Amino acid sequence: MAQNDALVVVPGTGYLWTDATGATAPTPTQLATFVSAGTVPGSYTAIGHTDLDNIVSFSQTGGDTAVKGSWQVSSLRTILTSKPVDSFTVKSLQMLDKDVLKLYHGGGTAGTGTFDVPDTPAIQYRSVVLVMVDGTVPLALWASNCSIARDSNLEASPTDLMKIPLKFTPVKNSTNPVFRWISASLA
16 A cells, blocks of 8 residues: 555544434435535534533444464464454533433433433444534434443533443444445545
């Protein structure tokens, strides 16, 4: 692969959209339209403001390997001993948002000026698009089916915005890939 300065990404701004599980992936053209006109594709909705200091944190569990050898060659082959599971964490800043609270608390009921946390939380599932924009160039990660749950404790400080850490784990859905990277530059 040749060095190409145009393929580096600085995610200056970003957005997180959700929709019902199984929603269609946005196209590179739809992402470009979003950047130029602010039109979110399909029926995706933004979860709103997210933390600027810790934009997104990608992680993986599993994916362990072991080296297998023979008497003649001690490092004959490397095998995967557990499948990797990718996830990412985003810290929402919209504490007073019933949809964000449902994602964090595993459900719940919104009333007039209230939000009741469920006795038994349940993992929430949605289609998710994480959009990162470098100037006017979008790069997105799409998951047709993503489990969403709290990642850690709510963060509160008298000198900062409250933060609600949400963990998004793409899971297999039908014939769609676990997740997909989308950018016109990948053509």
